Amino acid sequence: MTHIRLENLSLSFPVLHGASRSLKKTLLVRAKATVTKPASVGGRMRLGAAASDAVLVQALSGLTFQIEGGERVGLIGHNGAGKSTLLRVLAGIYETTDGVLDIEGDSHALIDPQSGMNPELTGRENLHLFACRMGVAKEHIAGLEADVEAFAELGPFFDLPVRLYSSGMGIRLGFALATVPRPSILLMDEWFMAGDQRFQDKAKNRMEGMVDAAEILVVTSHSLPVLRKWCTRILWMEGGQVRMDGPTQTVLDAYEASLA
Numbered sequence: 001m002t003h004i005r006l007e008n009l010s011l012s013f014p015v016l017h018g019a020s021r022s023l024k025k026t027l028l029v030r031a032k033a034t035v036t037k038p039a040s041v042g043g044r045m046r047l048g049a050a051a052s053d054a055v056l057v058q059a060l061s062g063l064t065f066q067i068e069g070g071e072r073v074g075l076i077g078h079n080g081a082g083k084s085t086l087l088r089v090l091a092g093i094y095e096t097t098d099g100v101l102d103i104e105g106d107s108h109a110l111i112d113p114q115s116g117m118n119p120e121l122t123g124r125e126n127l128h129l130f131a132c133r134m135g136v137a138k139e140h141i142a143g144l145e146a147d148v149e150a151f152a153e154l155g156p157f158f159d160l161p162v163r164l165y166s167s168g169m170g171i172r173l174g175f176a177l178a179t180v181p182r183p184s185i186l187l188m189d190e191w192f193m194a195g196d197q198r199f200q201d202k203a204k205n206r207m208e209g210m211v212d213a214a215e216i217l218v219v220t221s222h223s224l225p226v227l228r229k230w231c232t233r234i235l236w237m238e239g240g241q242v243r244m245d246g247p248t249q250t251v252l253d254a255y256e257a258s259l260a
């Protein structure tokens with residue numbers, strides 16, 4: 001049975017900037033309480049064990065929840081609340097050392113529209129690269145090529161190197177390719193809302209086909225209308241933890257009230 005299960009899952013990033021020593025000093029001269037106090041954004045910082053004195057960004061903290069097949073889950077929260085980090089953990093991009101992550105089903109992440117693309121290759125060549133990576137059978141490649149070329153509507157740019165594309169063109173091609181697979185678990189960042197209005201309308205139709213085919217959807221977005229339309233359940237995140245978890249309407253109403 002397709003599912004996602006997290007138990008007491010945490011993830012922190014050590015601050016490894018070149019100026020970390022001076023940042024550390026700056027933080028250490030302040031009271032410890034100041035470091036751990038919630039900031040005006042959703043992220044949280046803390047000091048590590050006394051022996052190391054490292055400064056850590058606590059991106060996720062003690063997450064425990066389960067998502068079953070059939071659920072459409074939206075992640076919402078302030079900037080830095082941990083939504084994208086959680087999505088990346090679920091996608092296997094970040095490994096966690098604390099807690100349990102149990103995923104049953106094949107997952108596909110729509111996180112970076114340009115991921116896996118070689119900017120030196122043309123759109124068409126990137127498509128062939130993608131087909132090769134996804135193991136698309138030879139007899140299906142021509143159909144895939146026609147589909148992506150028609151959807152992306154890049155005209156002659158389809159045969160130019162991707163590095164010459166505008167950001168919108170890159171999104172069109174990235175979106176067209178990324179929406180080819182039909183995974184049972186679909187993990188999606190809000191970038192799919194980018195692009196001009198006409199493209200967004202087209203993208204919605206294509207995305208709907210992909211979402212309908214998925215057994216589980218996890219999407220992060222700041223757009224309440226998008227979450228209301230697509231999700232059955234919302235996880236409201238704050239400081240790397242779940243502040244509220246429940247039916248879309250209940251959680252989004254509470255979230256909106258908190259913003260008022």
Ligand SMILES: Nc1ncnc2c1ncn2[C@@H]1O[C@H](COP(=O)(O)OP(=O)(O)OP(=O)(O)O)[C@@H](O)[C@H]1O
Pocket residue numbers: 013042043044057058059077078079080081082083084085086
């Ligand atoms: N690669 C990284 N290295 C260090 N810290 C990171 C990294 N990625 C995220 N963080 C930190 O982890 C916390 C959670 O960030 P994340 O990007 O998950 O938030 P978010 O809820 O997706 O925010 P937004 O709505 O702004 O996209 C933040 O405090 C951020 O500074």
